[in-house]
Amino acid sequence: MSTKLFRHRGYGWHVLLALLNCVMLPGFEAIADKGEASEVIVYADHIYIGNGQTVDDGAVLIRNGEIVAVGTDVKSAKGATVVRIKDASVTPGLIDANAAIESSDLMTRPLGRRSPRAVLHDLFCPRHVDKISVGCCGSRCSRSLQHANGEACRECGFPNAAPPLEVGNRSWPTDVENSSEVIPHTRVLDAINLRSPDFARLAKGGVTTVFAAPDSSAVIGSRGAILRTAGPMKERVVRAEDAVKATMGTEPSWRGGRNQMPWRSRVTFLTRRPTTRMGVAWIFRKAFYDSILHDKGKELGGADTPPRASLGALHQILAGEIPLRIQARQQHDILTACRLAKEFGLSFILEEGTESHKCLDEIQAQKVPVIFGPLYIDAPGSRRFSTEVGGSLLHTFQRLLEHGVPTALTANELRDEDGLARQAMYALKMGVSFNEVLRAVTQTPSRLLRIDKEVGTLEKGKRGDLIVWQGRPFDADARPVVVMSGGRIVVDKRPS
Amino acid sequence: MTAMKRIMWCGVIAFMLNGSAVSASPPAKLALQGGRIIPVVGEDIAVGTILIENGKIAAIGKDVEIPYDAMVVDVSGQVLFPGMVDVHSSRGLDIRNEPLPVTPFLDVYDAFDPSKLYFEDALRDGVTSIHVIVANNCVIGGLSRVVHPIGITPDEMTQDVHTSLKLSIAPKRRSDRMVQMATLRETFLELSDYLEDLAETKYEESLEDKDEKIDVGPDEAIERGRKLIRSDDYDDKHANLVKLTRGKLGAFVYCETGGDVSRAIKLAKDNGFFDRMTFVLGAACYKAAAEIKASKRPVVLGPELIYRERNAITGEMTETFVPEVFADARIKFSLLPNPNGSLGERYLNYQAARCVRNGVTRKKALSSITINPAKALGMKDRIGSLEVGKIANIVVFSGDPLDFNSWVDQVYVNGIRAYSRETDVRLNRLFGDETSETQSEDDKDKIDEEVPAKDAVEKAKSAAPVGDKIDAETKGTDESKQGS
Numbered sequence: 001m002s003t004k005l006f007r008h009r010g011y012g013w014h015v016l017l018a019l020l021n022c023v024m025l026p027g028f029e030a031i032a033d034k035g036e037a038s039e040v041i042v043y044a045d046h047i048y049i050g051n052g053q054t055v056d057d058g059a060v061l062i063r064n065g066e067i068v069a070v071g072t073d074v075k076s077a078k079g080a081t082v083v084r085i086k087d088a089s090v091t092p093g094l095i096d097a098n099a100a101i102e103s104s105d106l107m108t109r110p111l112g113r114r115s116p117r118a119v120l121h122d123l124f125c126p127r128h129v130d131k132i133s134v135g136c137c138g139s140r141c142s143r144s145l146q147h148a149n150g151e152a153c154r155e156c157g158f159p160n161a162a163p164p165l166e167v168g169n170r171s172w173p174t175d176v177e178n179s180s181e182v183i184p185h186t187r188v189l190d191a192i193n194l195r196s197p198d199f200a201r202l203a204k205g206g207v208t209t210v211f212a213a214p215d216s217s218a219v220i221g222s223r224g225a226i227l228r229t230a231g232p233m234k235e236r237v238v239r240a241e242d243a244v245k246a247t248m249g250t251e252p253s254w255r256g257g258r259n260q261m262p263w264r265s266r267v268t269f270l271t272r273r274p275t276t277r278m279g280v281a282w283i284f285r286k287a288f289y290d291s292i293l294h295d296k297g298k299e300l301g302g303a304d305t306p307p308r309a310s311l312g313a314l315h316q317i318l319a320g321e322i323p324l325r326i327q328a329r330q331q332h333d334i335l336t337a338c339r340l341a342k343e344f345g346l347s348f349i350l351e352e353g354t355e356s357h358k359c360l361d362e363i364q365a366q367k368v369p370v371i372f373g374p375l376y377i378d379a380p381g382s383r384r385f386s387t388e389v390g391g392s393l394l395h396t397f398q399r400l401l402e403h404g405v406p407t408a409l410t411a412n413e414l415r416d417e418d419g420l421a422r423q424a425m426y427a428l429k430m431g432v433s434f435n436e437v438l439r440a441v442t443q444t445p446s447r448l449l450r451i452d453k454e455v456g457t458l459e460k461g462k463r464g465d466l467i468v469w470q471g472r473p474f475d476a477d478a479r480p481v482v483v484m485s486g487g488r489i490v491v492d493k494r495p496s
Numbered sequence: 497m498t499a500m501k502r503i504m505w506c507g508v509i510a511f512m513l514n515g516s517a518v519s520a521s522p523p524a525k526l527a528l529q530g531g532r533i534i535p536v537v538g539e540d541i542a543v544g545t546i547l548i549e550n551g552k553i554a555a556i557g558k559d560v561e562i563p564y565d566a567m568v569v570d571v572s573g574q575v576l577f578p579g580m581v582d583v584h585s586s587r588g589l590d591i592r593n594e595p596l597p598v599t600p601f602l603d604v605y606d607a608f609d610p611s612k613l614y615f616e617d618a619l620r621d622g623v624t625s626i627h628v629i630v631a632n633n634c635v636i637g638g639l640s641r642v643v644h645p646i647g648i649t650p651d652e653m654t655q656d657v658h659t660s661l662k663l664s665i666a667p668k669r670r671s672d673r674m675v676q677m678a679t680l681r682e683t684f685l686e687l688s689d690y691l692e693d694l695a696e697t698k699y700e701e702s703l704e705d706k707d708e709k710i711d712v713g714p715d716e717a718i719e720r721g722r723k724l725i726r727s728d729d730y731d732d733k734h735a736n737l738v739k740l741t742r743g744k745l746g747a748f749v750y751c752e753t754g755g756d757v758s759r760a761i762k763l764a765k766d767n768g769f770f771d772r773m774t775f776v777l778g779a780a781c782y783k784a785a786a787e788i789k790a791s792k793r794p795v796v797l798g799p800e801l802i803y804r805e806r807n808a809i810t811g812e813m814t815e816t817f818v819p820e821v822f823a824d825a826r827i828k829f830s831l832l833p834n835p836n837g838s839l840g841e842r843y844l845n846y847q848a849a850r851c852v853r854n855g856v857t858r859k860k861a862l863s864s865i866t867i868n869p870a871k872a873l874g875m876k877d878r879i880g881s882l883e884v885g886k887i888a889n890i891v892v893f894s895g896d897p898l899d900f901n902s903w904v905d906q907v908y909v910n911g912i913r914a915y916s917r918e919t920d921v922r923l924n925r926l927f928g929d930e931t932s933e934t935q936s937e938d939d940k941d942k943i944d945e946e947v948p949a950k951d952a953v954e955k956a957k958s959a960a961p962v963g964d965k966i967d968a969e970t971k972g973t974d975e976s977k978q979g980s
Contacts, residue, residue: 197813375839376839380838416802417837417838417840417841418838422838422839422840425840425900426839426900429900429901476846476849476850476899476900477849477853477898477899478853479853479854
C-alpha cells in the first residue's frame with residue numbers, strides 16, 4: 001500500500017510530514033513548555049519586595065517557578081522569557097486571607113429552560129430562600145421580579161447582559177451548611193468549583209493566593225482551604241484543610257435556610273437555635289466543653305451536643321493543631337470572642353473586626369491578629385443586610401496597625417472596583433504608609449496562613465508569584481499588567 | 497443630645513452658614529499663590545498664581561502681578577483644578593421621577609432640597625456645578641437647573657435656570673419600547689394639534705374683536721392665527737415643549753442600548769431639537785459609537801463604566817470599558833459619579849482616574865469631568881476650566897486630582913471659599929477623628945467643650961473671605977494630620 005501512495009509525489013510528502021509530526025510534535029511541545037516555565041526575567045523601575053525593602057531599576061529572575069535572584073544586576077540565560085514594560089513596578093502576588101468564593105455560578109446556568117416549577121423552587125425552597133433574591137429569570141438581580149420569565153431584566157439586562165456581579169448584587173458566597181451549628185469536620189473545598197470564573201476575576205485583580213472562607217451560618221463552621229487562583233489545576237490546592245471558622249454575633253442565628261420557614265417567618269425556637277448572642281456563645285462553649293468531656297471518656301448528652309464527627313476537629317483546635325478564626329464585627333462580639341478564647345486557652349485570628357477601633361487594647365493585650373476588611377462607609381455586598389456594620393469607620397485599619405496588631409487586609413467577596421488592590425488604595429488614602437499597606441496584602445496574610453516560606457515576599461527561594469504594575473501599585477490610575485503565578489504568566493494585558 | 501448629634505448639627509449649621517456667605521459680596525481681589533495649576537484647557541503651570549477679581553478669574557500664570565489690596569492665599573505644594581461639573585444628577589431631588597409619564601410642565605426647582613447632605617458631599621468632593629435633572633425613569637421629564645452646592649434656598653444655589661428638558665428613549669418602568677416611542681410621538685403630534693387649535697382660536701378671537709366673520713379656509717386661518725400667538729398664550733402643559741421644538745431648551749435624552757440611539761436621533765430631528773440634544777448613555781450604547789460620533793452631539797456616560805456581556809453559547813463573559821471605546825472613536829464624553837458603586841466611584845476624579853487606568857489619555861480624562869460637561873450644559877464660556885474671564889470655581893487639591901490619595905483641601909465658588917477641609921466636622925467624623933461614640937463620658941464632655949456650636953459658627957464665618965485669618969488657616973495640609 002505504501003508503495004502505491006509513494007508513487008504519487010504529493011502524497012509522499014504528506015505522509016512523510018505526517019510521520020515526522022507524530023514523532024516531533026510532542027517533543028517540541030515539551031521543549032516549549034519547559035522553556036516557558038524554566039526561566040523568566042522581569043525588569044522593573046521599582047521592585048517592592050514586600051518586607052519593606054525596595055529595589056530600584058532591577059530585575060526578578062524566576063527559574064522553574066521559583067525566584068532565584070532579585071536585584072540590580074540580575075542576568076538571565078539566553079532564551080529566557082523577558083517581561084519589560086514602561087514605568088513598571090513589581091510587587092508580590094496579593095494574598096486574600098479571607099476570600100469568599102462564589103461557589104455556585106449562575107452565569108453558566110442554562111437559560112430559557114427554567115420551568116415554572118424550577119422558578120418556584122428557587123423562590124420558595126427553604127434551601128434557596130436565603131439567597132438574596134433569585135428572580136424568576138434565574139438571575140440574582142434585586143429587581144428581577146418585575147419582568148416575565150424569558151424576558152430580559154430591565155435593571156441588569158439579564159439574560160442578554162450578564163447580571164452585575166459586583167457590589168450589592170452578589171449572592172452568598174458559599175451555600176450555607178445547615179446540618180448543625182458545630183461542623184468543623186466539613187471542608188469548604190468540597191463546595192468550591194475550582195473552575196469558577198471567580199478565580200479568574202481574582203487573578204485579574206492581582207490576587208494569586210486566597211484562603212477560601214467558609215460561610216458564617218454556623219457557630220463553629222467548616223474548615224477553609226488555601227488555594228491558588230491561577231495555574232494548572234493540580235497545583236491549585238495549597239492546603240485542603242486549614243483553619244476552622246467560628247462566628248460570633250447575629251449571623252449564626254439568622255443565616256441559613258432552616259432559620260426561615262418557606263414563608264419567611266421570623267426566627268423562632270421552633271425553626272432553629274441559637275436565636276440570640278447568648279445562644280451563640282453557649283453553643284461555642286458547649287462544643288469545646290463536650291470535647292474535653294469526650295477526651296476524658298465521659299458520655300455526652302443533652303441539647304446542642306456537637307456531632308460525633310466534629311469531636312476530633314474540636315480536640316485538635318484545643319490542642320492548637322487546627323488554627324481557629326472567629327468572625328466578630330461589633331465591639332461586644334469581639335470581646336465575647338476574646339473571653340471565650342481565654343476560657344479554653346485558645347489562640348485565634350479575628351475576622352472582620354469592623355468595630356475593633358473600640359477595643360484596641362483588648363485585642364492588643366490578647367495578641368490577636370486581625371484579618372480586617374473590607375473598608376466601607378455604606379456596607380457593600382451581602383453586608384448591606386447585616387445589622388452589625390453600622391459602626392464601620394474607614395480609619396479602623398490604620399488604628400489597628402498603629403497599635404502594632406498584625407493586620408491583614410481582605411476584600412472578602414468584593415471584586416474589581418472593590419477588590420483587594422482597591423482596598424489597599426482606600427487604606428493608602430487613610431494615611432497608612434505604602435509599605436505597610438503592601439505588607440497587609442502580602443507578607444502579613446502569608447504569615448497568618450503559615451505559607452510565608454512559600455509566598456508573600458519576593459525573596460530567593462520563594463514562589464514566582466508577582467504582579468507587574470504600570471505606575472505605582474495601588475494608584476487609582478495604575479493596573480496590574482502582568483500577573484504571574486509560579487513563574488507562569490496568568491494575566492497578560494500588555495499591548496500586543 | 498449626644499455629643500455625636502451635637503457635632504452633626506454643628507456641621508449642618510456650619511454648612512448653612514457657608515452657604516449664606518455666598519450671598520455676601522465677594523472679596524474684591526483674591527490671589528491663590530504658588531500652587532501647581534491644571535487649567536484643563538491649555539498647558540499645566542508648575543508653579544503659578546491665580547488672581548480672582550469680583551468672583552471671576554482675572555489673571556492666571558507663572559508671574560502674575562498681585563495687586564497691593566488683594567488677599568493672598570498661599571497654596572504652595574497644592575494643586576489648583578477647575579471646579580468639577582456633575583452633569584446629570586437627580587440626587588438632590590426628593591423623588592427622582594414622577595409616576596406620570598409625560599411631565600414637561602414640571603420644574604426641579606420645586607423639588608430639590610438644598611439641605612440634602614448630597615450637596616454637602618458634592619462640595620466636599622470638589623464638585624462646584626451640579627445639573628439637577630429628573631432621573632431616567634420617564635418619558636418626558638421636567639425642566640432642569642444648574643446649581644452650585646452652596647446656599648440655603650434654591651434661588652441662592654441657582655447658577656443657570658431652565659437648562660434642559662429630560663427625555664427618555666428607554667422605556668419607563670412597567671412599559672416597553674414600543675409604548676415609549678408611541679407616547680413620545682403622540683406627545684409631539686398632540687403638540688402640533690394643540691398649536692393649530694390655538695392658532696385657529698386666536699384668529700377667530702381676533703375677528704370677533706373686529707366683529708367680522710371667518711372668511712378663509714381652516715388652513716389659512718391657522719396660518720394667520722399662528723402669527724397672533726404670544727408666548728404667554730401657551731398653557732403650562734405645552735409651553736416647554738414649544739420651547740423645546742424651537743431650540744430654546746436643551747434636551748437630555750437617555751438611551752439605554754445601542755438601538756435607542758438611532759431612535760433618539762430621529763425623534764430629535766423630527767421635532768427640531770437635534771441641535772440642542774445631549775446624549776445620556778447607558779453602558780450598552782458603546783455599540784452605537786459610530787452613530788453617536790456622526791451626530792456630533794455631546795455625550796454623557798452613565799455612572800456604570802463597565803459593560804459586561806455573556807456569550808449565550810460559550811458562556812464566556814466579556815467586559816468592555818466604555819469610556820475607552822468612546823475615546824478611541826474620538827468622541828468627547830462627560831463622566832458621572834456612581835453613588836451606588838464602590839467607595840471610590842462616588843468621586844468624579846476617581847472615575848477619571850479609572851479611565852486613565854484603562855488606557856484613556858490623561859488630557860481626555862480630565863476634560864471629561866470639567867470642560868466637556870460644561871460644554872454639554874452650554875456653559876463652556878463660564879465654567880469647566882481655569883481661564884481668564886471664567887467664574888472662579890476652583891478646587892484646591894492636596895495632590896494630583898487623579899491620585900486617590902489627594903484630598904480636596906479647599907473649594908472656591910464664585911471666588912469665595914466655600915469649603916475648607918480643616919473645618920469639615922463631618923469628614924473628620926467619618927475619616928478618623930477621635931470624636932466618635934467610643935469615647936468615655938469624660939472625653940465626651942471634653943469634646944463638647946472643644947467644639948461648641950458657637951465655635952463652629954465662628955469657624956464657618958471665618959470661611960467667608962472677609963477676614964485676615966484665611967492665610968493662616970489654609971496652611972497645614974500635610975497628610976499626616978489627616979490619618980490620625
